[in-house]
Amino acid sequence: MSRWWLLALLLVSPAAARAQEAPLVAALSRTDIEVTTGFTGASLVVFGSTEQPIGPGADEVLVIARGPTRPVVVRRKVSVAGLIWVNGPSARFDQVPGYYVISGSRPAWQILPEEERQRNALGLDSLPLTSTGARSPAFRAALLELERNSGLWLEDSEPVEIAGSRLFYVRLPLPAAVPTGDYRVEVLLVRSRRIVAREELSFRVDRVGTADRIATVAQAQPLLYGLACIIAAALAGWLGSVLFRRG
């Protein structure tokens, strides 16, 4: 992993020093994540600088990254006749972010009043997840648990690092199962338990090359794709029998 963003950090700081009127400046180390057939995950760095020093008792920085949303169904297994386990009641959640990472120089609940944190959806417990179907709060808890285990939802897994009291950076890990689409990154500056400045950034996760072509054709031309799959498999089978024929 290259460390060129550290260099960028150093370049940003004099610029930030000159532009004294901006209380918060932030940028991303990359704005395009390419998912190729060899993709095993990636990471990007959110970095920037503040006008005032960061630290306990002074300014604090919060970084929140949100991925594209999709509807999710959470199902609970029930035991039928005390014998086999089958999927029973379910709850449907619309608008579930496929990626959610929040990180701060200190945890959000320590530096912001509760109602402010809830209003801005800062933290896994304040995500606005509304569901239809089964009512039990256990479904919401299960969804949080499953997403956390998949590594796509993270809360304060690593803090925002401070360098030289006014520079900050944090790494956002993107596992292999990261959904494709548009991502929003919000950087918030918190002073005396109030949000005083915010910076909106964005990046895209895109399938490229062969992986993208296969997925696109499969979606746009399913009949053509199906026929291609049949021919490809038949050819591979035939070719194999020619190559490996003994005698």
Add this chain to the structure above:
Amino acid sequence: MQVYLPIAEMSVDAFLLMGIGFGVGWLSGLFGVGGGFLLTPLLILIGIPSPVAVASGANQTLGASVSGLIAQWRRGNVDAKMGGVLLAGGFLGSFAGVQLFALLRRIGQVDLAVSLFYVVVLGTVGALMVMESARAILRRRGAVRRKLHEHTWAHGLPLKMRFRKSRLYISIIPPALVGFGIGVLSAVMGVGGGFMLVPAMIYLLGMPTSVVIGTSLFQVVFVAANVTLLQAVQLGTVDILLTLLLLVGGVAGAQFGAAMGTKLKGEETRALLGLLVLGVALSLLWGLLRPPGNLFSAGPAL
């Protein structure tokens, strides 16, 4: 070497997939079956979503069976007329099966249905095979001659047709029904169905053993092609990269398996295959009976 599967949307070790393909191919070459019944559960076990595992499994079965079909066709061991009747039933069956699969997916019971189908079908077939071959091994010396031809209720059905290669004059209803059943199973389980078709042809239809393998391959290739197409169009769950990686290992494995298969006796091969089928059924049954580690599961809403 990790490779990103574009339809399954996950990253898997390519060598693991080729290894699975090789192992399944080796067994399928050894026993003369497609091996789909081993492949699909293995794919689900390594974390491929069931719909993708079933659809890509059918696609892989097609590729794996093509070479066998070509070889059998050259030797004239394919009864194309019988194959055609089986296929007509098979097409209808696979169409019905894909509809059933789409319905199961909507109500969130795919995993249960796939497992149940496997447990019931493999359990029955495996148990029958083990019993039949055990009996055959026991009385290998005191061989009892079976009657060549028996008249049953099936011979009273209408729509009779003459199948020259199979030396049969029977109604087309039993083979069409057999084909239909295999078609449904093929769509839901992602298998070619050879391991059931072969005994059905011998015991239910009374076909001579010489044309059974070739004709079953004929049916399997075309039904698997139909399932692939239907799954691709209706559910979009065929992952070509997954299929091809499995085939790379599979075609190589099949050749080694076939070479070894010639050294084993017929009854022993069938007993081993029966035990294998039974083993897969039991492990899936355990998966249904065992209290789940996590009661909750999440999936995309359809």
